[in-house]
Amino acid sequence: xxxxxxxxxxxxxxxxxxxxxxxxxxxxxxxxxxxxxxxxxxxxxxxxxxxxxxxxxxxxxxxxxxxxxxxxxxxxxxxxxxxxxxxxxxxxxxxxxxxxxxxxxxxxxxxxxxxxxxxxxxxxxxxxxxxxxxxxxxxxxxxxxxxxxxxxxxxxxxxxxxxxxxxxxxxxxxxxxxxxxxxxxxxxxxxxxxxxxxxxxxxxxxxxxxxxxxxxxxxxxxxxxxxxxxxxxxxxxxxxxxxxxxxxxxxxxxxxxxxxxxxxxxxxxxxxxxxxxxxxxxxxxxxxxxxxxxxxxxxxxxxxxxxxxxxxxxxxxxxxxxxxxxxxxxxxxxxxxxxxxxxxxxxxxxxxxxxxxxxxxxxxxxxxxxxxxxxxxxxxxxxxxxxxxxxxxxxxxxxxxxxxxxxxxxxxxxxxxxxxxxxxxxxxxxxxxxxxxxxxxxxxxxxxxxxxx
Ligand code: PMP
Numbered sequence: 094x095x096x097x098x099x100x101x102x103x104x105x106x107x108x109x110x111x112x113x114x115x116x117x118x119x120x121x122x123x124x125x126x127x128x129x130x131x132x133x134x135x136x137x138x139x140x141x142x143x144x145x146x147x148x149x150x151x152x153x154x155x156x157x158x159x160x161x162x163x164x165x166x167x168x169x170x171x172x173x174x175x176x177x178x179x180x181x182x183x184x185x186x187x188x189x190x191x192x193x194x195x196x197x198x199x200x201x202x203x204x205x206x207x208x209x210x211x212x213x214x215x216x217x218x219x220x221x222x223x224x225x226x227x228x229x230x231x232x233x234x235x236x237x238x239x240x241x242x243x244x245x246x247x248x249x250x251x252x253x254x255x256x257x258x259x260x261x262x263x264x265x266x267x268x269x270x271x272x273x274x275x276x277x278x279x280x281x282x283x284x285x286x287x288x289x290x291x292x293x294x295x296x297x298x299x300x301x302x303x304x305x306x307x308x309x310x311x312x313x314x315x316x317x318x319x320x321x322x323x324x325x326x327x328x329x330x331x332x333x334x335x336x337x338x339x340x341x342x343x344x345x346x347x348x349x350x351x352x353x354x355x356x357x358x359x360x361x362x363x364x365x366x367x368x369x370x371x372x373x374x375x376x377x378x379x380x381x382x383x384x385x386x387x388x389x390x391x392x393x394x395x396x397x398x399x400x401x402x403x404x405x406x407x408x409x410x411x412x413x414x415x416x417x418x419x420x421x422x423x424x425x426x427x428x429x430x431x432x433x434x435x436x437x438x439x440x441x442x443x444x445x446x447x448x449x450x451x452x453x454x455x456x457x458x459x460x461x462x463x464x465x466x467x468x469x470x471x472x473x474x475x476x477x478x479x480x481x482x483x484x485x486x487x488x489x490x491x492x493x494x495x496x497x498x499x500x501x502x503x504x505x506x507x508x509x510x511x512x513x514x515x516x517x518x519x520x521x522x523x524x525x526x527x528x529x530x531x532x533x534x535x536x537x538x539x540x541x542x543x544x545x546x
Contacts, residue, residue: 094138095127095136097136100136118509119498128156130154130157131525133507141507142522142534143523144507144526145521146521146522149361149474150392152435152440153434153438154392154524155523157430164394167182173421174422175417186425186426190398191400193432201420205419206395207386207388211238211244215241217354218356221405224352225318226353230246231262232267235325237250261314266337268289268336269334269467270478274296276289278291278299279336282452283452283456299337303340303347306344316351319351320352321354322353326341326362329360332476332519333475334476335471345379360397363389365444366474367472367474368446369445383400394427441524448472451535454532454535458542464481467480470520473521473522476512505537
């Protein structure tokens with residue numbers, strides 16, 4: 094039973110002592126006292142199904158006993174030591190993590206957050222190529238550090254300060270809301286009738302969006318002087334946007350032809366979440382030059398990393414580079430355990446199985462309710478785009494969106510929101526959820542759809 098401060102006390106400390114820049118979710122902010130596996134408990138002990146996992150972060154389940162044990166054991170052996178010394182855990186983790194990568198992606202630099210990882214990737218790409226220009230996709234989210242807020246391309250995350258030079262944005266290849274494409278253009282278990290002019294062999298949407306990306310190079314970047322192209326494998330904050338087939342492969346070829354490196358931001362899509370593959374980039378048939386990761390890597394423990402090739406890693410030795418906590422013994426112990434649990438409990442396979450089931454069931458809701466505009470995703474990285482329901486793609490009005498979302502919480506299901514209009518419900522639960530949890534989610538979503546629409 095919860096014995097901590099009251100809800101009102103938490104609210105007043107929140108208002109007075111925590112930065113007002115920290116947002117809260119729900120009109121009555123949600124206070125959580127405990128977590129276990131795929132569940133959260135509020136201060137009164139009411140249980141909720143956590144379909145958001147602390148924004149795609151709790152990968153193997155809240156309070157996994159083996160992680161608790163690993164942390165306790167490591168904390169009582171050696172809690173922290175700078176990575177200038179050798180300690181067995183960082184070496185064991187470096188080997189086990191890089192074993193998960195194809196090709197020459199065999200060298201890791203450990204840091205503490207996704208923003209830090211992407212910051213470092215920008216630096217590596219620039220020092221390795223001796224080029225400066227970086228391209229990312231509109232609606233992508235790559236962090237909020239001084240540098241990564243320039244990679245992030247969404248005005249909701251922009252302050253009225255000058256953008257840094259050297260950052261360029263390409264049209265977002267969003268086949269639902271964008272100019273070209275349709276459901277068929279993306280990799281999905283949901284099969285519906287063709288809505289686009291693509292043929293089986295060629296995705297025209299992909300070609301068109303690549304043409305737009307080409308314009309960024311043609312009109313904005315000195316010839317052959319790009320440093321890097323950054324993309325998520327499926328956009329997370331941007332609203333679970335899946336790119337048309339072939340787009341990232343084309344983007345890969347383009348950046349290589351322009352002297353730069355391909356950086357895959359796997360902060361949300363890594364560690365088996367997309368089900369079919371351990372890393373999201375694998376579904377696009379490419380091997381990036383640099384991969385950044387965070388979130389699910391530590392199941393909630395603050396840790397992140399940049400993995401790259403030995404040659405690119407070498408570029409950072411042009412100056413001294415220090416990160417105090419990166420790969421510290423406790424972080425490494427957690428990281429090793431997360432990898433072991435994903436494998437032992439077959440969580441990647443579970444992501445695929447339960448994710449596919451959820452997508453197919455959600456698609457049935459889409460066919461029944463016109464306010465469900467689009468259902469997309471892969472594995473346990475799912476987006477449900479809510480629209481006015483009048484045949485247009487006008488986002489569902491905020492009041493209704495909020496009411497729907499809050500009602501689902503009342504009935505015991507937590508999920509997130511995203512996309513430029515904040516009208517995409519985001520489902521990214523701990524990867525240990527069961528079919529019963531998925532069915533419960535669908536039942537709640539359906540009941541509230543009946544109630545409201
Ligand atoms: N990249 C992606 C794809 C993300 O979703 C996020 C966080 N939402 C980040 C980078 C930044 O990570 P952090 O908040 O740990 O700095």
